[in-house]
Amino acid sequence: MPVPYPVIVVPGITGSELRDIYDVGPQTVFALLSKSFARVALHPDNLKYERIEPARVVPDKLIGMAYRELIEELRHDLKNKEDQPVPVYPFAYDWRQPLHDTENLLEEFIDEVIGRTKLLPHYVKAGYRDNPKVNLVGHSMGGLIVAGYIQRHGQNAGVGKVVTLGSPFRGSLEAPLKVTTGLAELGTGSVGSRERESARVTPALYHLLPSFDSAVNADPGIPDDLYNADAWQPNIVDTIAEYIRLYGLEKKDRQGKARALFECMLQEARTHRDRLESLRLSNAGLDEKDWLCIVGVDEETRVSLRVKKVRKKPEFDLKSADRKNLWKDQDPASRILTGDATVPYLGARCSFIPVEQIVCVRDNDFGYWELGDRSVEGLTGLHAVLPKMNLIHRLIVSHFTETKRHGTWGRPAPDIPGGVTWDPPIRGLKKKD
Numbered sequence: 191m192p193v194p195y196p197v198i199v200v201p202g203i204t205g206s207e208l209r210d211i212y213d214v215g216p217q218t219v220f221a222l223l224s225k226s227f228a229r230v231a232l233h234p235d236n237l238k239y240e241r242i243e244p245a246r247v248v249p250d251k252l253i254g255m256a257y258r259e260l261i262e263e264l265r266h267d268l269k270n271k272e273d274q275p276v277p278v279y280p281f282a283y284d285w286r287q288p289l290h291d292t293e294n295l296l297e298e299f300i301d302e303v304i305g306r307t308k309l310l311p312h313y314v315k316a317g318y319r320d321n322p323k324v325n326l327v328g329h330s331m332g333g334l335i336v337a338g339y340i341q342r343h344g345q346n347a348g349v350g351k352v353v354t355l356g357s358p359f360r361g362s363l364e365a366p367l368k369v370t371t372g373l374a375e376l377g378t379g380s381v382g383s384r385e386r387e388s389a390r391v392t393p394a395l396y397h398l399l400p401s402f403d404s405a406v407n408a409d410p411g412i413p414d415d416l417y418n419a420d421a422w423q424p425n426i427v428d429t430i431a432e433y434i435r436l437y438g439l440e441k442k443d444r445q446g447k448a449r450a451l452f453e454c455m456l457q458e459a460r461t462h463r464d465r466l467e468s469l470r471l472s473n474a475g476l477d478e479k480d481w482l483c484i485v486g487v488d489e490e491t492r493v494s495l496r497v498k499k500v501r502k503k504p505e506f507d508l509k510s511a512d513r514k515n516l517w518k519d520q521d522p523a524s525r526i527l528t529g530d531a532t533v534p535y536l537g538a539r540c541s542f543i544p545v546e547q548i549v550c551v552r553d554n555d556f557g558y559w560e561l562g563d564r565s566v567e568g569l570t571g572l573h574a575v576l577p578k579m580n581l582i583h584r585l586i587v588s589h590f591t592e593t594k595r596h597g598t599w600g601r602p603a604p605d606i607p608g609g610v611t612w613d614p615p616i617r618g619l620k621k622k623d
Contacts, residue, residue, distance in 0.1 A: 196277035199281060201329055206252055206284070222254075228241075233437065235440070264276075277306070303324055307322070308322065323349060330573065351480045352481045353589055356530050361402065362534065363512070364398075364492060366400070397459045405494060405495065418456070423505055427445065479547070483538075484551060486530025486576055487530065489531040489571060493529065532571055552601070563575055563578045
């Protein structure tokens with residue numbers, strides 16, 4: 191194509207505002223500075239709807255602080271002429287719901303974007319109607335949605351190129367921490383029983399559970415697989431049972447219903463993770479070089495979880511010592527114990543991208559003029575601000591236009607096998623140590 195395909199940006203968990211449109215004057219119930227956990231908590235009898243009814247909570251728009259700069263920069267840098275824009279669409283979605291539901295909505299949105307792009311004269315002239323596709327950018331959980339969509343639709347996905355930023359293809363230890371305590375680097379940073387209560391009945395959160403080797407270190411007799419309900423502390427099911435007592439319609443056998451609900455969310459998430467592991471890009475008509483996988487490193491990140499046996503029951507042993515950053519270690523076996531403060535490096539690895547094609551970035555890749563973004567990174571960690579980094583914008587544009595932009599670089603993954611050369615999807619990309 192003489193012009194880049196239109197772009198869709200898929201944000202991470204909590205990256206879209208939620209609005210209750212039941213009222214004649216719709217109310218925002220989840221935004222960056224305004225969060226009503228009671229209004230977004232889901233009903234134990236049907237997790238598609240809110241526990242406070244009547245209501246109709248829908249996605250509204252992307253969190254501007256996180257994604258506005260990315261979208262504006264792509265709109266500016268991708269176009270060749272001022273009067274020939276390259277469409278860059280934000281895709282807001284309900285980040286509470288199972289990811290396969292969001293994949294269905296993404297399919298509909300891709301069809302809409304293609305239909306609208308077919309009406310642009312410069313795209314018609316370029317022959318877009320003969321080969322209509324979109325390029326996708328997924329940040330964090332957004333990358334899992336993109337991968338799941340492509341896995342499901344194969345040759346019919348209609349995707350040209352993909353960029354993922356810090357996506358936990360094999361999970362993050364912050365997910366079980368969020369479910370257990372309500373406190374984590376994942377999503378919001380506030381703590382409280384209301385957030386913990388909401389987290390435990392949020393299906394999408396379980397899609398972020400870690401599944402990489404060494405993620406869970408369990409005592410004998412305790413499963414090391416967090417998709418197994420028996421690996422979790424009993425208070426998780428107890429809390430869901432109390433939630434059913436307070437808000438459920440049927441009060442009998444609350445413990446059994448809570449266990450069944452918990453197992454259902456875990457199984458749904460496991461099925462999705464298995465689909466991601468089975469993804470082969472060639473089945474979707476994509477080459478491995480069509481996917482730019484960007485991973486944040488050199489931040490102290492939780493890389494493992496100890497599960498102890500206490501009175502014959504599992505108990506999560508949450509230690510600060512489990513947060514590590516050995517990026518600068520000389521031993522490759524140690525250097526993998528790093529991440530972007532939320533997603534460990536091993537959680538960002540996936541089955542469908544060769545390790546030698548991964549591009550790593552660090553917080554010192556911010557330009558000296560990006561003072562505001564640096565200050566935000568100091569508060570939230572690298573993961574949250576990856577979409578704001580100017581280097582990331584240049585990498586995305588370079589990938590989508592197949593023309594390396596000036597001042598663009600990256601770093602090899604820490605575990606490239608000996609004798610294998612770093613081979614990123616962007617030809618001629620400058621290598622930094």
